[in-house]
């Protein structure tokens with residue numbers, strides 16, 4: 001009971017929209033899914049795999065959150081919004097973690113045995129992030145929304161992008177030596193459309209010159225005053 005109380009307290013702390021514990025208990029899909037998971041996990045550990053799986057699927061039907069009963073989840077776990085979440089069989093989640101909707105803690109399909117990630121304590125996983133593979137995400141790290149994380153994340157860091165890169169450690173920005181930012185000249189930028197128009201203009205001028213030359217060579221061609229002057233200048 002005290003574990004349930006502290007989980008509801010964590011929702012109150014993490015979600016500014018959360019009001020009473022009763023409301024959170026009755027109406028939050030994350031709470032619903034986690035309670036089902038705890039029951040399913042008990043059956044899983046006692047080798048009632050079918051019942052465990054059935055409970056997990058029922059919770060998925062109710063909440064859109066699929067937590068495999070074999071996963072290991074710590075205390076004060078918060079799922080904000082829920083929907084579209086998948087937590088794999090060998091995933092491990094520490095205490096005080098927060099995940100948003102659309103998160104996958106999955107495998108790459110290449111591993112056997114331990115296939116899913118391990119989140120340390122106090123990890124935040126933004127909405128739509130995918131963490132794929134059996135590596136560790138260090139304590140207090142933040143995974144930005146929409147990232148695809150494919151390798152170990154050090155503690156106290158922020159990772160961003162596809163594939164995700166560490167952009168901050170201990171609150172300090174990380175400079176990627178020889179990375180994109182260093183390589184690209186961000187001052188002398190040319191407009192590709194302008195470049196293309198300049199190439200076309202040059203080509204039109206060349207074609208006009210060729211055409212004029214052909215006309216002049218034609219036997220019926222009568223030279224204009226400008227052409228005559230032009231020919232005189234060239235001579």
Ligand SMILES: CC(C)(COP(=O)(O)OP(=O)(O)OC[C@H]1O[C@@H](n2cnc3c(N)ncnc32)[C@H](O)[C@@H]1OP(=O)(O)O)[C@@H](O)C(=O)NCCC(=O)NCCS
Pocket residue numbers: 081100124125126127142143144145146147158160161167168173
């Ligand atoms: C990653 C996050 C936790 C912020 O962590 P932080 O350590 O405070 O990092 P910062 O905000 O200082 O961002 C660091 C850099 O990453 C960039 N960044 C942050 N989140 C990003 C994202 N999702 N995608 C791309 N870049 C992102 C920032 O623009 C910043 O870049 P800069 O240094 O060039 O300015 C936050 O951006 C995030 O994604 N939270 C998830 C929230 C969520 O899922 N909400 C759903 C509510 S319904």
